[in-house]
Amino acid sequence: MGNLIPKPTEAELEILQVLWENGPSTVRFVNDRLSEKREVGYTTTLKLMQIMVDKGLAKRDTASRTHIYQAAINESDTQERLLKSFVQRTFRGSAMKLVVQALGSHDTSKAELDEIKALIQKIEDEQE
Amino acid sequence: MGNLIPKPTEAELEILQVLWENGPSTVRFVNDRLSEKREVGYTTTLKLMQIMVDKGLAKRDTASRTHIYQAAINESDTQERLLKSFVQRTFRGSAMKLVVQALGSHDTSKAELDEIKALIQKIEDEQE
DNA sequence: TTGATTTTACGAATTCTTTCGTATATACTT
DNA sequence: AAGTATATACGAAAGAATTCGTAAAATCAA
Numbered sequence: 001m002g003n004l005i006p007k008p009t010e011a012e013l014e015i016l017q018v019l020w021e022n023g024p025s026t027v028r029f030v031n032d033r034l035s036e037k038r039e040v041g042y043t044t045t046l047k048l049m050q051i052m053v054d055k056g057l058a059k060r061d062t063a064s065r066t067h068i069y070q071a072a073i074n075e076s077d078t079q080e081r082l083l084k085s086f087v088q089r090t091f092r093g094s095a096m097k098l099v100v101q102a103l104g105s106h107d108t109s110k111a112e113l114d115e116i117k118a119l120i121q122k123i124e125d126e127q128e
Numbered sequence: 129m130g131n132l133i134p135k136p137t138e139a140e141l142e143i144l145q146v147l148w149e150n151g152p153s154t155v156r157f158v159n160d161r162l163s164e165k166r167e168v169g170y171t172t173t174l175k176l177m178q179i180m181v182d183k184g185l186a187k188r189d190t191a192s193r194t195h196i197y198q199a200a201i202n203e204s205d206t207q208e209r210l211l212k213s214f215v216q217r218t219f220r221g222s223a224m225k226l227v228v229q230a231l232g233s234h235d236t237s238k239a240e241l242d243e244i245k246a247l248i249q250k251i252e253d254e255q256e
Numbered sequence: 257t258t259g260a261t262t263t264t265a266c267g268a269a270t271t272c273t274t275t276c277g278t279a280t281a282t283a284c285t286t
Numbered sequence: 287a288a289g290t291a292t293a294t295a296c297g298a299a300a301g302a303a304t305t306c307g308t309a310a311a312a313t314c315a316a
Contacts, residue, residue, distance in 0.1 A: 009273060013217055021220075027293080044275050046294070051273095065282055065293065080233050082218050083226065089141055090210050092149070095230045096240045098211065102223045102230075103247055105208050110255065112224045113248050119231055120241050127238065137303060155263080172305050174264070179303095193263065193312055 005056045005073060007082070012052055015045070016071050016078070019058065024070040133184045133201060135210070140180055143173070144199055144206070147186065152198040 008016055018033045019025060031045040049069050052058040061068040091097045103116075136144055146161045147153060159173040177197050180186040189196040219225045231244075 010217065011274065017220055041276060042292095043277080043294090047275075047296095048273095050295085062294095067294075076229070079218055079225075079229055082214075083229050083233070086210075086214050086218075087230070089138065089145075090207055090214075092145060095236065096243065097207075099227055099230050099244060100247060101204070101208055101211050102215070102227050103244070103251065105212070108223065108251065110252075113252060115224065116227060116231075117245070117248060119228060120245060123231065123236065124238075124241060139304065169306060170263090171307080175266095175305075176303095178265085190264095195264075 007085075008052075008057055008078070011048055012057060013082075015048060015052065016057065016073070016075075019069065019071040020075045024061070024068045026066050026068060028066075030069070135213075136180075136185055136206070139176055140185060141210075143176060143180065144185065144201070144203075147197065147199040148203045152189070152196045154194050154196060156194075158197070 014034060015030055018030045022029070022033075027042070027046045027049055030049065031040065031042050034040050034045060049058060049060075053060050053069070057072055058069050059072045060070070087093060087095050087098050091101075108116075142162060143158055146158045150157070150161075155170070155174045155177055158177065159168065159170050162168045162173060177186060177188075181188050181197070185200055186197050187200045188198070215221060215223050215226050219229075236244075
């Protein structure tokens with residue numbers, strides 16, 4: 001199904017992260033989370049969240065005076081979509097190169113490496 | 129060394145890809161490459177490349193009338209830098225989740241999986 | 257040399273994103 | 287009810303990124 005919902009901008013993605021992590025939230029709550037990281041005005045966050053509803057990135061419940069917002073798009077679908085275009089743009093389509101960079105430059109723990117090995121095993125089994 | 133050179137924008141990155149892939153090139157050449165993918169005017173590409181020189185993303189040789197442009201920043205350093213902020217923004221810092229997504233959704237060949245396994249082996253050895 | 261072509265230079269228009277000021281409504285406290 | 291605090295609505299300013307029109311300079315062909 002063709003996706004009509006646009007790619008979130010950076011600021012929108014920051015808000016989506018909060019919504020994904022905490023579930024339905026008020027503007028106040030989201031703004032407080034964002035404010036932990038950087039200076040941002042309440043009305044700025046409000047406006048962005050209203051725009052996100054317009055774009056279909058978020059939904060809101062306006063039953064009570066304090067509106068409750070929630071993400072309208074799924075976290076891992078969105079990640080997959082963004083990853084795909086990122087790989088295209090930055091690694092000319094080579095997911096392989098990206099994985100090598102990711103494993104190489106971020107230090108990855110023993111447990112994580114084990115997890116990846118298990119994942120590879122699973123993929124290999126499926127490829128039989 | 130603190131990097132004063134700004135993050136390339138999407139359109140700039142597209143041009144960098146051409147320069148990285150083909151080495152020093154003219155505006156005409158870059159524009160032809162870009163035009164294979166999407167409609168883009170010659171002067172638009174020219175302007176972008178001039179801006180890139182201003183920003184320090186590209187260098188140019190103006191000896192002859194037809195200027196020759198080349199990337200001023202290294203491909204894998206840039207990829208690493210962009211990847212880092214992408215992981216932060218999109219996967220809340222979890223390189224692990226990104227790798228899982230990358231391995232899962234893009235289909236990865238046997239050879240590539242082997243390569244990743246070798247890489248993991250190498251990392252594990254270093255961690256000793 | 258004249259006219260056609262290609263190139264760079266410059267500036268401005270356009271579009272998209274982000275931020276904020278102000279007005280208005282609703283709720284809470286005493 | 288009056289005063290304070292908190293919320294949404296609206297519009298516009300400010301900033302970035304992208305695109306394009308036009309002009310001037312250099313080159314080439316006849």
